[in-house]
Amino acid sequence: MSTGTSHPTTTGQLSIWREVERLAPERLWEANLSFVWNVDVECRVAEVRAALGELAMRNESLRTTYLVDEAGQLRQRISATDPGTVLAEVYQGTADAADRDELEQELIQRHGFDVTAELPWRAWILTDGEVPRQVLVVFHHIAADAAAALILGDDLALLLAGKALPARLTPRQLAEHQHGDGAARIQAAQRHWRRTLAAAPRRTGPARPPATVPLGATLHTGIPLWLVHERSAALGVSVATVVVAAYHLAVHEVTGPGPMLLYPMSANRFDPEMAGVVSSLNQWAVLVVDDDGEPFDAFVRKLHWKSFSAFKHGCYDPDAIRRIRDEYEGADPPADVGYHFNALIAPTGVPGVERRPSHVDWYTPPRALGADFYLIARAIASLEVVLRVKRPEFDRDRLGRFLDAFQHTLDEVCSASDHASPRPSVNA
DSSP states (O other): OOBBBEEEEOOOHHHHHHHHHOOOOOGGGGGEEEEEEESSOOHHHHHHHHHHHHHHHHHHGGGEEEEEEESEEEEEEEEOHHHHHHHHHEEEEEEEEGGHHHHHHHHHHHHHOOTTTTTTTEEEEEETTTTEEEEEEEETTTTHHHHHHHHHHHHHHHHHOOOOOOOOOOOHHHHHHTTTTTHHHHHHHHHHHHHHHSSSSOOOOOOOOSSSSSSEEEEEEEEEHHHHHHHHHHHTTTHHHHHHHHHHHHHHHHOOSSSSSEEEEOOOOOHHHTTTSSOOEEEOEEEEEETOOOOHHHHHHHHHHHHHHHTHHHHHOOHHHOOOOOOOOHSSSSSSSSSEEEEEEOOOOOTTTOOOOEEEEEOSSSOSSSSEEEEEEEESSEEEEEEOOOOOTTOHHHHHHHHHHHHHHHHHHOSSSSSSOOOTTTTT
């Protein structure tokens, strides 16, 4: 299905492209992601640099640019075929490891990638003296999501240790599958979205434009991740499901009871063959969350299994889903009834971490791209919740009540003596 040297894109690549199309040139940096990979072997800068070139040779996404063909279709092409060409564009030199945090923040916003004309990543080797300690990389999101960045970090470690990399599905191969034998799954996702939105709550008044300045907050729950894992396991669900349940109850506190339209982020890495793909596979899934007033343990288990169905249909043609959403949202600007969610949670907690008092940090988010009500749960040692909101009806006071209710639910769940805890009351 290739045209000349170009090839069709995956649904994940196209989803990122559709988001980036909305950005003004001076805001292209908002599509950037940064990661730091440790260098755990004794080596020289030249060896790390060579490993970065080899990393690109083994992972096509690091050598790919994009074009829009005469039919208006986004396509991908391999734009570099040797490590020297890659490194001449990508490798940015060395920096002092002690300056990492300041450098990382600066570099995210320094360069907005034009992925039609340049390779979608940059790399700096961080040194202590002349000894490499870490590699700082900035990706355009179309090249890698968080899972892909972790895979690439592991690949770099293997290369530096002189070990072979595993064979894996390439983005081009995945795209060919999605446009061929995998098309039935893409079509099934469209039917799922149509059914779900048909049963979703609808806006009762006209849509309001987004707030001019987004409002951001980070809730440090103070709850150790190991404890959240323990309580979630007792309930027979994932940590992410418990967080979504708390999300739903917190929305109730500030908007009143009723079903909630939720767009959780799907990693689309559930199949073994998909798990190792180095590209961006992230797409929003969709489900309607409604607790029906049942006890919390029953509600959270129902939600857990309902989420599986949503994620099963989280890989789709974003243009087809946009048309379905337009039917649901009507002729007005996008509906303001949906809530977005993502979870970046370690599979195990850090032992020995103690519970601490909760607190909230308020700030103005630098990024404006994306959902107008977006909650990210992230945790390595303790659970944190990052909230970014662009809805004019949600001021700081209202969001404060939302976060209080969210914390209250988690406190009750993590203080329960057994998994059959009563439904947390957000009005307490």
